[in-house]
Amino acid sequence: MHSPNLAALRRPRLEAAIVDLDGTMVDTLGDFEVALNRMLRELALPAITRDVIGTMVGKGSEHLIRSVLRRVREERDADGALFDQAWQRYVHHYLAINGQHAPIYAGVVEGLAALRARGLRLACLTNKPIAFARPLLAAKGLDGYFEHLFGGEAFERKKPDPLPLLKTCEALGSAPARTLMVGDSSNDAQAARAAGCPVVLVSYGYNHGHPVCEVDADGFVDSLAELDGLLGSG
Numbered sequence: 001m002h003s004p005n006l007a008a009l010r011r012p013r014l015e016a017a018i019v020d021l022d023g024t025m026v027d028t029l030g031d032f033e034v035a036l037n038r039m040l041r042e043l044a045l046p047a048i049t050r051d052v053i054g055t056m057v058g059k060g061s062e063h064l065i066r067s068v069l070r071r072v073r074e075e076r077d078a079d080g081a082l083f084d085q086a087w088q089r090y091v092h093h094y095l096a097i098n099g100q101h102a103p104i105y106a107g108v109v110e111g112l113a114a115l116r117a118r119g120l121r122l123a124c125l126t127n128k129p130i131a132f133a134r135p136l137l138a139a140k141g142l143d144g145y146f147e148h149l150f151g152g153e154a155f156e157r158k159k160p161d162p163l164p165l166l167k168t169c170e171a172l173g174s175a176p177a178r179t180l181m182v183g184d185s186s187n188d189a190q191a192a193r194a195a196g197c198p199v200v201l202v203s204y205g206y207n208h209g210h211p212v213c214e215v216d217a218d219g220f221v222d223s224l225a226e227l228d229g230l231l232g233s234g
């Protein structure tokens, strides 16, 4: 991994942080695997593996369903009726198991507590539907750290577009240059770069099947507990 760009992370002084959910705070692959395979079984389609799912996560659930259907149907796109049926069954199964196969990553609670102790305001910004994200954060006891939670349909466009980050900065009342983005994928980093936010990525999440260290970011951490040290005392 490259050495961190401490100048971008420490000056100007940060006022807020925006934290991604899947692959950054919660390891949701197990939930995706169970809900998607229940959906596929009902549609009489072949199962999909966890590893393949990991390359498809990050651009929201609609994109995930379309990618999964295309893969198991040998690259044929789903028509509207199949997609609608798949979507309805997926939402049903995901809501039924949300959080049950999805542990919090080590260091998340310490990391969030340290950011709050520095006086930073926090928002969670995910491409996940809000109907999944809100109960998941609550079930994991993470909701209390955040002043705002925005899901994938909150704004006109999702990450990697900068719009959701700019809108979240507005809600937090902090300028993009003073708002740290913390994520796990090129999605988060591209959105942050375009919005003008400094960005740190975790090394352990889902980066569309590519090594995360190749992504343009200001720093990388193996645990959110390392963030406090990276941001320094100044």
Ligand SMILES: O=C(O)COP(=O)(O)O
Pocket: 020, 021, 022, 023, 057, 058, 059, 060, 061, 064, 125, 126, 127, 128, 129
């Ligand atoms: O559900 C997804 O596509 C991933 O959401 P994320 O933005 O929290 O990584």
Ligand SMILES: [Mg+2]
Pocket: 020, 021, 022, 023, 024, 058, 183, 184, 185, 205
């Ligand atoms: Mg993510």
